[in-house]
């Protein structure tokens with residue numbers, strides 16, 4: 001009980017916080033919002049990037065009035081997107097039972113802590129002895145295990161794909177969706193012909209919690225944390241953006257050199273042990289044909305490049321598969337995703353995962369932004385985990401089939 005109270009005390013309050021959505025219908029508005037991003041410490045849930053792409057900003061009560069006044073003065077259309085951030089945070093964990101055993105399995109209708117997910121992962125090799133193998137590929141900065149499940153009926157991975165969730169700590173739905181898909185791939189083996197042929201024909205690698213330090217921190221201290229938890233020399237600000245830290249085109253467009261910024265690229269490429277460990281594992285393996293780095297939110301299926309608006313030489317293939325994935329996803333319950341290259345679809349981002357893996361030879365590399373389009377943003381209610389899992393699973397099947405045949 002004392003432990004629980006201690007936990008509750010240290011969790012940061014977002015009482016009175018709202019999320020404001022501003023529309024960007026002129027270059028002047030865009031310039032103002034970019035300036036706002038540069039000169040304030042507001043938490044941008046959706047960054048200013050281009051005309052017609054709205055901007056979401058979380059504001060504390062004392063900031064709210066000021067920002068709304070600024071926007072009004074400049075005739076920038078805006079509305080309150082999320083009225084009560086704290087209430088949505090509460091709903092995400094309301095009535096949660098975290099128990100995970102080999103008997104109960106993991107409850108897909110709830111969000112889970114890192115420890116609960118690990119407890120579940122450790123049951124998988126015994127539950128699925130012919131196809132599931134747990135690989136500890138290394139440790140996070142704070143010493144948490146980076147646990148990957150390898151799913152295959154073969155000892156050697158002739159062809160393989162990899163997908164992961166939770167690179168950005170607060171994007172809980174990415175981890176929950178990956179957990180759902182992982183569990184379903186395992187239980188569908190021998191039942192679903194597509195899954196069976198994939199698991200027999202190659203290997204599927206799944207890392208549910210890419211950034212376990214950051215993810216744990218969102219449960220214990222700050223629900224809005226995005227980065228890793230490694231300290232920065234000469235700064236009181238902690239953490240690096242793990243999706244700006246990959247060793248390809250590092251430090252270019254769409255990154256920050258300010259350790260206090262949420263898009264801080266780190267002191268050097270691969271300065272973050274989690275990013276380096278995953279990146280080198282994939283590169284050195286040499287057999288990966290597909291990679292997906294799951295995020296939220298915005299409903300976007302994105303291929304390289306992130307660092308430039310230029311299109312890569314495999315753009316036609318990659319974009320065609322994006323179209324297939326998005327169609328498969330939409331067929332489940334009508335959820336619509338946009339697709340295209342990272343830079344042209346959301347914003348330029350250098351040193352990101354999909355650019356790195358593609359450059360390392362993984363043809364079908366993607367960055368995917370899951371549900372929703374802002375009604376809940378990062379605070380998606382738990383009753384959307386299964387629907388998100390179900391639709392994304394169909395897209396992932398289409399992606400894996402194509403990746404294996406490349």
Ligand SMILES: [Zn+2]
Nearest residue numbers: 168171295296
């Ligand atoms: Zn993200």
